[in-house]
Amino acid sequence: MSDKPHQNLAVIGHVDHGKSTMVGRLLFETGSVPEHVIEQYREEAEEKGKGGFEFAYVMDNLAEERERGVTIDIAHQEFDTDEYYFTIVDCPGHRDFVKNMITGASQADNAVLVVAADDGVAPQTREHVFLARTLGINELIIAVNKMDIVDYDEAKYKAVKEDVTKLLKQVNFRSDDATFIPTSAFEGDNVSESSENTPWYDGPTLVEALNDLPAPQPPTDAPLRLPIQDVYTISGIGTVPVGRVETGTLDVGANVSFQPSDVGGEVKTIEMHHEEVPQAEPGDNVGFNVRGIGKDDIRRGDVCGPAEEPPSVAETFEAQIVVMQHPSVITAGYTPVFHAHTAQVACTIESIDKKLDPASGEVAEENPDFIQSGDAAIVTVRPQKPLSIEPSSEIPELGSFAVRDMGQTIAAGKVLSVNKR
Numbered sequence: 001m002s003d004k005p006h007q008n009l010a011v012i013g014h015v016d017h018g019k020s021t022m023v024g025r026l027l028f029e030t031g032s033v034p035e036h037v038i039e040q041y042r043e044e045a046e047e048k049g050k051g052g053f054e055f056a057y058v059m060d061n062l063a064e065e066r067e068r069g070v071t072i073d074i075a076h077q078e079f080d081t082d083e084y085y086f087t088i089v090d091c092p093g094h095r096d097f098v099k100n101m102i103t104g105a106s107q108a109d110n111a112v113l114v115v116a117a118d119d120g121v122a123p124q125t126r127e128h129v130f131l132a133r134t135l136g137i138n139e140l141i142i143a144v145n146k147m148d149i150v151d152y153d154e155a156k157y158k159a160v161k162e163d164v165t166k167l168l169k170q171v172n173f174r175s176d177d178a179t180f181i182p183t184s185a186f187e188g189d190n191v192s193e194s195s196e197n198t199p200w201y202d203g204p205t206l207v208e209a210l211n212d213l214p215a216p217q218p219p220t221d222a223p224l225r226l227p228i229q230d231v232y233t234i235s236g237i238g239t240v241p242v243g244r245v246e247t248g249t250l251d252v253g254a255n256v257s258f259q260p261s262d263v264g265g266e267v268k269t270i271e272m273h274h275e276e277v278p279q280a281e282p283g284d285n286v287g288f289n290v291r292g293i294g295k296d297d298i299r300r301g302d303v304c305g306p307a308e309e310p311p312s313v314a315e316t317f318e319a320q321i322v323v324m325q326h327p328s329v330i331t332a333g334y335t336p337v338f339h340a341h342t343a344q345v346a347c348t349i350e351s352i353d354k355k356l357d358p359a360s361g362e363v364a365e366e367n368p369d370f371i372q373s374g375d376a377a378i379v380t381v382r383p384q385k386p387l388s389i390e391p392s393s394e395i396p397e398l399g400s401f402a403v404r405d406m407g408q409t410i411a412a413g414k415v416l417s418v419n420k421r
Contacts, residue, residue: 010111263298312418314383318379356377
């Protein structure tokens with residue numbers, strides 16, 4: 001582990017705008033992937049008739065992805081800059097992978113939005129920016145990519161910059177804080193070194209912009225919250241839940257409670273990067289073993305917390321949502337699937353309490369009959385099976401969610417208050 005502060009970085013944007021190539025280039029330029037590995041990928045890419053994909057191959061190291069040329073799962077890769085030690089959360093761009101994007105973006109502190117200069121703002125660019133905003137990503141670096149394809153034309157760059165700035169304003173991102181950089185991930189322009197091809201640009205390179213990101217404040221003063229991603233049985237140890245510490249600290253010897261499964265015990269061991277550690281902090285991905293907990297006692301979507309301050313389980317909760325896309329209208333009684341941290345639970349919208357003006361956040365209408373695409377609202381939600389969730393004002397890491405139905409993300413939101421069961 002590095003002694004520099006750690007950041008989780010999401011790389012988001014529309015499919016085919018060059019995210020994987022950008023990630024591969026970043027890893028290569030920061031010395032995280034040796035030259036000979038890139039060479040090997042280059043040969044392999046050319047054999048498959050996908051020359052130019054070698055940087056993307058660094059990320060898409062699943063055979064199936066190479067055949068399809070698409071990013072499927074969220075690959076975790078690490079690299080260092082002068083200031084930070086980064087874990088890249090490479091978020092798939094394809095529609096059917098938005099789900100991964102939701103669990104992916106919610107794990108990131110900051111994000112790089114990749115927008116192709118020749119294509120500009122595309123449907124998924126909008127969706128990813130919107131999700132990033134709702135899921136609490138603070139700073140956005142925008143790489144206007146594929147500048148080589150538009151012959152490094154400044155006018156093209158400015159047009160994309162203007163469109164993205166409009167989009168950021170629409171979703172209340174602080175657009176003044178966004179850094180725009182003209183890049184070519186394929187050629188390496190302005191990634192780690194300033195490019196002679198863009199004499200009209202005098203801002204930072206991508207690596208410099210990453211160094212300038214504000215340090216994330218680890219939420220260690222909040223109680224422990226650790227959503228479970230998977231549960232394994234490991235011989236010689238027993239049941240090992242795996243997940244990422246969102247808030248607080250996990251300590252060997254502590255008594256913990258898993259909700260909503262409502263079981264608990266004492267933490268015997270914690271393992272991170274295949275080494276035993278006495279304590280895990282926010283941002284750490286860990287496997288741990290709890291005395292007396294069997295594989296069937298807990299499941300993905302459970303949240304681990306201190307026995308004396310267990311995670312809340314909602315009978316109902318009040319939430320603020322924004323509807324991104326829905327073919328018709330949403331009324332009380334609608335039951336889509338809510339994705340919150342690692343849980344996926346069908347929830348019924350019991351009542352639509354207020355319709356908000358999405359630009360200002362002011363109440364536009366009390367108890368409206370329905371809401372539709374583009375509307376923001378305050379709703380009361382009843383999970384169909386137990387769900388552990390927290391008010392975003394208290395524990396933002398466990399207070400946001402996305403709503404999916406018919407294979408797409410239809411809304412995203414945050415929890416205002418929880419009526420505990």
